[in-house]
Amino acid sequence: MNLLPCLAIVSCLAAVGAAVAAAGCLFAVRGSTAAPAALWAIVACLACAFEMGVRAGGGLVDPSTSASARLAVAAIGLCPAMSLLGAKRPQHGVWQLIVATLAAVLALPALTALLVRPGSLPDVHILQRGFMLLLLLVGWLNFAGTQRGLAATLIVIGQLAIVWPFLPAVSLAEALPQPIVDAIGCSLILVGAVLAQRAKKATPVGTVPLTGGAAIVSLIDPPFLALRETLGAAWALRIAERFDAVATTRGWPCRLRFSGLAAGGDPTDTSWHRDAHRAFTALMRRFVNQDWLTRHRQA
Numbered sequence: 070m071n072l073l074p075c076l077a078i079v080s081c082l083a084a085v086g087a088a089v090a091a092a093g094c095l096f097a098v099r100g101s102t103a104a105p106a107a108l109w110a111i112v113a114c115l116a117c118a119f120e121m122g123v124r125a126g127g128g129l130v131d132p133s134t135s136a137s138a139r140l141a142v143a144a145i146g147l148c149p150a151m152s153l154l155g156a157k158r159p160q161h162g163v164w165q166l167i168v169a170t171l172a173a174v175l176a177l178p179a180l181t182a183l184l185v186r187p188g189s190l191p192d193v194h195i196l197q198r199g200f201m202l203l204l205l206l207v208g209w210l211n212f213a214g215t216q217r218g219l220a221a222t223l224i225v226i227g228q229l230a231i232v233w234p235f236l237p238a239v240s241l242a243e244a245l246p247q248p249i250v251d252a253i254g255c256s257l258i259l260v261g262a263v264l265a266q267r268a269k270k271a272t273p274v275g276t277v278p279l280t281g282g283a284a285i286v287s288l289i290d291p292p293f294l295a296l297r298e299t300l301g302a303a304w305a306l307r308i309a310e311r312f313d314a315v316a317t318t319r320g321w322p323c324r325l326r327f328s329g330l331a332a333g334g335d336p337t338d339t340s341w342h343r344d345a346h347r348a349f350t351a352l353m354r355r356f357v358n359q360d361w362l363t364r365h366r367q368a
Contacts (some may be wrong), residue, residue: 075230076248077125081118083255088114090262098268100361102161103299106152113146117231117255124246135245136190137179143232144175147201150208153219156208156300158355175201190241198237198290205229213300214327223261230254283332285342288366289349295365296356302327308352315348324350 088111095107120129120142129135148168155164178191205225212221229236231254234244297305309325316323321341322334353362 072102073246073248074125074127076252077121080248080251080255081121081125083252084114084121087259088118090259090266093266094262096243098299099259100364101296101299101357102156102158103153105161105165105168106156109145109148109152110262113142113148114258116142116145117258120217121251121255124248125186132189132242132245133182133188133190136241137182139231139234139245140179140191140193141176143201143235144172144285146228146231147175147208148172150204150211153211153300154303154306156356193235193241194236198235200240201232202236205232208264211303214302215263215298217298220261220264223257223264227254227257227259230257259318285323285341285345286330288342288346289325292353292357292362292365293325293349294329296353297327300356308356311352312349313317316345319344321345326334 091107091110091114095104098107099106120138123129123138124135129138132200139351148171151168151171155161155167175197178197180193180230182189205228209221209225212218215221230247230250233239233247233250233254234241293305293308296308306327310325312325315321316325319341321344322338323330323332323341323345325331350362
């Protein structure tokens with residue numbers, strides 16, 4: 070029995086499952102600037118599933134066509150991480166054009182190989198190979214310190230398996246086909262996508278009225294931590310930096326850390342709470358809408 074089609078079918082099914090999980094993530098991040106990244110993830114998973122399905126059907130046997138198809142899939146797979154890097158209003162919409170352009174540029178050697186040099190392998194420059202690896206690492210670092218760190222690690226390892234033929238110091242002519250590596254990579258992406266889809270429920274405050282610093286913490290921490298898990302560490306730290314700058318200027322006894330708000334000073338002094346919450350909301354609105362804030366704010 071030929072295992073190659075079976076492994077390709079496993080890869081195809083895993084990629085389809087990852088696309089379904091990404092669709093669940095799209096629903097979970099609705100109302101935030103992470104929605105385009107989730108859409109890119111769905112497209113990337115479906116592109117991978119299509120490639121694996123064609124391989125399962127006996128296609129892509131020509132080395133040139135096989136390598137070109139894989140390069141296109143690899144280029145699209147880098148789009149979600151790139152999309153998150155520009156996930157701030159109002160430029161997040163236009164940023165998707167830059168993301169699409171990046172994918173086209175990365176896949177250009179495949180088009181050149183098919184149209185200009187038929188039968189030859191895509192000539193992927195060492196700088197492009199290094200950039201693909203760098204972008205994968207940046208995407209992983211963005212979530213490594215969050216509660217979705219394990220999911221991000223599994224997804225990036227799976228992506229490394231898919232992109233492996235185009236990494237630095239890897240011989241493209243010898244790397245493809247790699248059915249076992251593809252099956253493992255797609256399976257890891259599926260597991261990571263399912264883990265990422267699992268929403269973290271906020272701890273309920275209860276019916277006891279909150280006073281002092283706990284009151285402002287209960288208003289800021291849930292949406293801030295939810296944004297950290299949605300967009301990653303880069304934008305969460307940027308929001309914290311901007312909030313702390315305002316807090317220092319206005320003399321508020323609080324600082325926004327990666328783990329949430331640290332409120333000090335006199336516990337009975339709540340005069341600064343309203344202004345602090347207003348400033349925090351203004352910063353968050355660059356990334357989410359009011360419905361998103363309402364969903365992630367503790368009652």
